[in-house]
Amino acid sequence: MATKEEDVKLLGFWASPFSRRVEIALKFKGVSYEYLEQDIFNKSALLLELNPVFKMVPVLVHKGKILAESLLILEYIDQTWKNNPILPQDPYEKAMARLWAKFVDEQVGPVCFKSVVKADKGIDVAIEEAQELITFLEKELSGKDFFGGKTIGFLDMVAGSMIPFCVARAWEGMGIDMIPEEKFPELNRWIKNLNDIEIVRECIPQREKQIEHMMKVAERIKLA
Ligand SMILES: N[C@@H](CCC(=O)N[C@@H](CS)C(=O)NCC(=O)O)C(=O)O
Structure with a gap:
């Protein structure tokens, strides 16, 4: 320990x-x-x-x-620190966790956020394209409490910090519910599960303060 x-x-x-x-x-x-x-x-x-x-x-x-x-x-x-493993032990599962983490960091986070802020092809198209990507994660979560199984793991830390506790707050600030419960029941269940974990609650930014910050980031993206 x-x-x-x-x-x-x-x-x-x-x-x-x-x-x-x-x-x-x-x-x-x-x-x-x-x-x-x-x-x-x-x-x-x-x-x-x-x-x-x-x-x-x-x-x-x-x-x-x-x-x-x-x-x-x-x-x-x-x-x-070997206690409480973060990455899966199985080589294939480990590779997949890394793959989805790359997907979250390179696609869902920055690309979806920017495309919705810029909305070059219109806001409806931007939302549809972002939701198409989010659907991959909805499928990955099917029947599981967390991406890591019964408790949080690598992908929960990566996707959790990026999606519900960062970009979704920016979308919320823009008046967009990008992950509605009826369309993404698994992700909504997962977000509730994440919120139930004290460690997660201790580490995530305060909601209103972050929305305000993300709106400033969005303004900079629009002007760039
Ligand atoms: N790929 C990096 C991304 C880190 C990153 O983008 N950090 C931002 C804060 S969210 C930063 O330090 N930005 C300063 C800058 O871009 O000059 C990672 O996974 O650590």
Whole structure:
């Protein structure tokens, strides 16, 4: 089991889904850590020193070893602290969890968000296209409490931090219910299950504050 003297620091940003998932993973493993909140619009010398290549949060520092990129950080956490596994043990299931995580981070999160904000082909088309992608996740969840099975795992941390507790809040701010219960019953059940987990509740941003932040992000996307 993880002990108190872990020498772990996490540089993160409160509204960042990439940072939120790392905090969830650390808490899930019972790893104690020091959290250093970053201003991503005015980057600290420490962030630039630790992540000079990408200049992004999250950054994990464990006993002087520096890691960036949230999916790699989750894998590192899982392999370093063996209790409460995050990734599936089965090689095929592990590969699939990574594949869906890539899908969430590269498609559902940024692409769907941007396309709805920009709505180049009209808002109805943007919503339809986003929901088409979300349907893949609805199918993946079929009959399961979590993507990871009976408890949260890798994909729950990745998709949970990105979809209900980040982009869905932005859509909500735009007056769009992108994941209506009648169309996505499995995802809605999953979101309730996530909300029932104390660790998850502790790590996700406050709803109104995040909607406000995401509306500012949306404005920047519109102007770009
Ligand atoms: N692929 C990265 C994405 C991290 C990321 O986009 N972080 C954002 C905050 S949500 C950031 O630091 N942005 C600062 C910037 O783009 O300059 C990961 O998974 O960690």
